[in-house]
Amino acid sequence: MSSSQINKNIIFSIYSKNKTVFTLTDIAMLTNESNFKSLNGKLNYYVSKGKLFRPRKGIYVKANYNPEELACVLYTPSYISLDYVLQKYGIIFQYDERMTAISYLSRSIEIEDRTYVYRKVKGEILVVTQGINRIENINMATPERAFLDTLYLNKDYYFDNLNPLNKELVYGLLPLYNSQALTIRVNKLLKNG
Incomplete structure (x- = not known):
């Protein structure tokens, strides 16, 4: 050949x-x-x-590549979560064009006028695939996992609308984080929300 x-x-x-x-x-x-x-x-x-x-x-x-797919490849393992997912599901209303993800490191990089923000979590949380959907080469948190990731990393976070969340799924995922403080915050928010 x-x-x-x-x-x-x-x-x-x-x-x-x-x-x-x-x-x-x-x-x-x-x-x-x-x-x-x-x-x-x-x-x-x-x-x-x-x-x-x-x-x-x-x-x-390729030309016209999917930025969500790129976010999952830049740092591996990683999955899209936090504000990006919460925004997508109407849990927060503030528009933020950054692509937010969970990974083994905290980093912010810019590629072709798009900002990719990675937040670090413990390895034992990162490797659990429960609450993460893999669709067409993209790893994306469910809204429930994104909600918990956000609360795990930001103790004082304001959510606009908790109605899209399935409370049973939230409580099913909560033990992954092994955090009493997170459990208290979740109980308070879901009880009031």
């Missing part, structure tokens, strides 16, 4: 997937390419031609 055919197979393999964000390792596995240096060179060629984009070192995206 010629070099040109291999290159076309790489780009075809990437664009034939529903996924819009790839790490170098993802592409290596997708194309069965074991030579990372060679693969990186080929991918850099596609970046220079505008067929792929590289928002961060080692991460490649």
Whole structure:
């Protein structure tokens, strides 16, 4: 197979997937390419031609990539939560265009005029997948998990509307955090809300 055919197979393999964000390792596995240096060179060629984009070192995206998908790949493991999810479900009304996520570190980065904010939680909380939905390569907290994540990280937080929350699900997730202070805050809010 010629070099040109291999290159076309790489780009075809990437664009034939529903996924819009790839790490170098993802592409290596997708194309069965074991030579990372060679693969990186080929991918850099596609970046220079505008067929792929590289928002961060080692991460490649298609044109019109999904920013939610990128948020889950920038730092792994991570999942979208906090204000972004609360806003989406009408639990808070203040508009904030930042993409907020939970991860193993606290960090704020800007990519193409979008800010991605990561907040750190303990590893034993982060790795539990209960209350996190994985849909089309995106890990996103349920509104109940986002509510608990927010209260866990911010003891004095104002919620505009608690009606969308399923209280049974909130209380089912509460033991994951192993926090008496959080339990007291949740009981107070849900009793009054």
